Amino acid sequence: xxxxxxxxxxxxxxxxxxxxxxxxxxxxxxxxxxxxxxxxxxxxxxxxxxxxxxxxxxxxxxxxxxxxxxxxxxxxxxxxxxxxxxxxxxxxxxxxxxxxxxxxxxxxxxxxxxxxxxxxxxxxxxxxxxxxxxxxxxxxxxxxxxxxxxxxxxxxxxxxxxxxxxxxxxxxxxxxxxxxxxxxxxxxxxxxxxxxxxxxxxxxxxxxxxxxxxxxxxxxxxxxxxx
Amino acid sequence: xxxxxxxxxxxxxxxxxxxxxxxxxxxxxxxxxxxxxxxxxxxxxxxxxxxxxxxxxxxxxxxxxxxxxxxxxxxxxxxxxxxxxxxxxxxxxxxxxxxxxxxxxxxxxxxxxxxxxxxxxxxxxxxxxxxxxxxxxxxxxxxxxxxxxxxxxxxxxxxxxxxxxxxxxxxxxxxxxxxxxxxxxxxxxxxxxxxxxxxxxxxxxxxxxxxxxxxxxxxxxxxxxxx
Numbered sequence: 001x002x003x004x005x006x007x008x009x010x011x012x013x014x015x016x017x018x019x020x021x022x023x024x025x026x027x028x029x030x031x032x033x034x035x036x037x038x039x040x041x042x043x044x045x046x047x048x049x050x051x052x053x054x055x056x057x058x059x060x061x062x063x064x065x066x067x068x069x070x071x072x073x074x075x076x077x078x079x080x081x082x083x084x085x086x087x088x089x090x091x092x093x094x095x096x097x098x099x100x101x102x103x104x105x106x107x108x109x110x111x112x113x114x115x116x117x118x119x120x121x122x123x124x125x126x127x128x129x130x131x132x133x134x135x136x137x138x139x140x141x142x143x144x145x146x147x148x149x150x151x152x153x154x155x156x157x158x159x160x161x162x163x164x165x166x167x168x169x170x171x172x173x174x175x176x177x178x179x180x181x182x183x184x185x186x187x188x189x190x191x192x193x194x195x196x197x198x199x200x201x202x203x204x205x206x207x208x209x210x211x212x213x214x215x216x217x218x219x220x221x222x223x224x225x226x227x
Numbered sequence: 228x229x230x231x232x233x234x235x236x237x238x239x240x241x242x243x244x245x246x247x248x249x250x251x252x253x254x255x256x257x258x259x260x261x262x263x264x265x266x267x268x269x270x271x272x273x274x275x276x277x278x279x280x281x282x283x284x285x286x287x288x289x290x291x292x293x294x295x296x297x298x299x300x301x302x303x304x305x306x307x308x309x310x311x312x313x314x315x316x317x318x319x320x321x322x323x324x325x326x327x328x329x330x331x332x333x334x335x336x337x338x339x340x341x342x343x344x345x346x347x348x349x350x351x352x353x354x355x356x357x358x359x360x361x362x363x364x365x366x367x368x369x370x371x372x373x374x375x376x377x378x379x380x381x382x383x384x385x386x387x388x389x390x391x392x393x394x395x396x397x398x399x400x401x402x403x404x405x406x407x408x409x410x411x412x413x414x415x416x417x418x419x420x421x422x423x424x425x426x427x428x429x430x431x432x433x434x435x436x437x438x439x440x441x442x443x444x445x446x447x448x449x450x451x452x453x454x
Contacts, residue, residue, distance in 0.1 A: 014247065016388045016416055017317065021238070021248045050277050090244065093353035102361070105338055115329070115357055122388035122416070126320035126364070130342055133360040134329070137353070161243045161349035189243055189349070 001225070003036045004044045004082035005029050006075075006089035008051030012067050014096045014133065016122045022090035026051025028197070028213050029088045033060065035217040039225070044082065046074055046089070068092055068138040079145055084153040084224055087142055088185070094135035102130035146180040153224060156181040161189040165200075172202040183223060185216065228452070230263045230270045231309035232256050233302075233316035235278030239294050241323045241360065243349045249317035253278025255424070255440050256315045260287065262444040266452070271309065273301055273316070295319055295365040306372055311380040311451055314369055315412070321362035329357035373407040380451060383408040388416040392427075399429040410450060412443065 007029020009022035026047055033043045033054050044061045047053060053062055065071045068091060079085060098117040105111065114134045124131075142156050156179055158172045172186035184202045191198035199216050201208040201223065210219050234256020236249035253274055260270050260281050271288045274280060280289055292298045295318060306312060325344040332338065341361045351358075369383050383406055385399045399413035411429045418425035426443050428435040428450065437446050 018247060018249055020245060022245055094358055111332055129364050131321050131362045133362065135358045135360065137356050
């Protein structure tokens with residue numbers, strides 16, 4: 001099968017030297033890619049410059065993106081030509097519009113104007129004590145996947161922080177339904193340490209618990225290739 | 228001599244999964260560290276997790292920081308026990324205070340209240356179309372160095388983007404004076420490519436031009452050890 005995997009975290013530029021980054025090492029995507037490669041499948045890994053990556057292999061294509069816009073451009077054609085998407089990348093929810101001194105906010109009656117401005121300078125000045133950054137929502141790539149390819153098996157991820165298990169499952173099922181995903185891998189940042197990665201493979205009816213990155217990869221492989 | 232070098236870029240957390248990062252690969256700091264090590268000096272490298280680093284060596288100590296606060300804590304004792312500081316790290320000018328929906332801004336008369344709020348949730352919700360992030364200035368570590376150790380040789384860096392050479396020199400000289408630095412290495416992002424790194428060693432009277440990372444390291448070594 002042709003397996004498309006995303007890993008790492010996107011960065012949205014504030015200016016030429018600063019950006020908002022979603023932290024993700026890429027280890028989980030690497031582990032999943034390596035398992036599917038070992039089982040003889042063809043893998044395309046969409047990842048970022050700083051993410052850890054598998055060693056080069058014959059059946060592995062690696063392609064790097066930076067921000068949500070470049071991810072979106074890269075994903076549409078790839079989704080159309082793969083059988084499975086395992087979307088483990090940490091994708092920015094918001095992207096910068098405009099950054100300014102706090103004083104500029106206090107001087108205006110019309111705050112909405114800042115949603116339509118953009119910085120013309122390459123490096124935003126750092127003179128004032130307080131600054132304000134306006135951000136807008138990025139397109140949700142996971143919501144477009146089944147429109148691009150209704151036949152693809154879609155595995156999404158949902159990372160929350162310090163929530164009850166019931167809330168985690170509820171949010172995962174909402175994502176499952178909204179995005180027509182086949183499985184949502186739900187996890188809580190507080191359950192992830194260097195030696196442990198507790199996650200739940202959530203589908204319409206069940207939540208399968210696994211406790212390490214290699215167990216997540218193994219469980220995904222079994223569900224995708226044996227169901 | 229005991230040489231303290233900083234490299235990489237700091238990250239200021241927005242929440243448990245997102246941060247504002249100053250991009251810096253760490254290659255220049257690595258090159259400088261390796262030259263001083265090869266010449267028999269003792270090097271302490273203060274850097275970040277994702278920066279490239281020299282191979283382990285007997286005379287090399289490497290210590291990692293994340294944000295400006297952790298850098299500040301680490302630097303004070305180190306500055307006191309070194310002869311030279313080469314501060315090539317890209318340090319965040321601002322750190323997040325509070326992130327909220329844009330709608331919350333429009334509902335208030337008192338914008339300054341947001342400068343004193345903080346987010347209690349671990350992962351900020353991504354429901355609204357627009358969000359606003361309030362940021363405050365971080366302490367300028369370079370301005371504290373000579374207070375901590377008046378005898379240290381201080382080499383600062385100034386990175387601008389797409390400016391005239393005269394402006395670059397002017398800004399570098401202002402930093403030289405304000406921070407009582409011995410040299411400011413002034414460079415423009417538009418002059419940095421994988422094969423080239425144009426920089427100017429700016430002191431009170433002269434600007435010495437060099438064109439690669441290894442030439443920057445060599446010029447700094449000569450100025451620090453032969454002057």
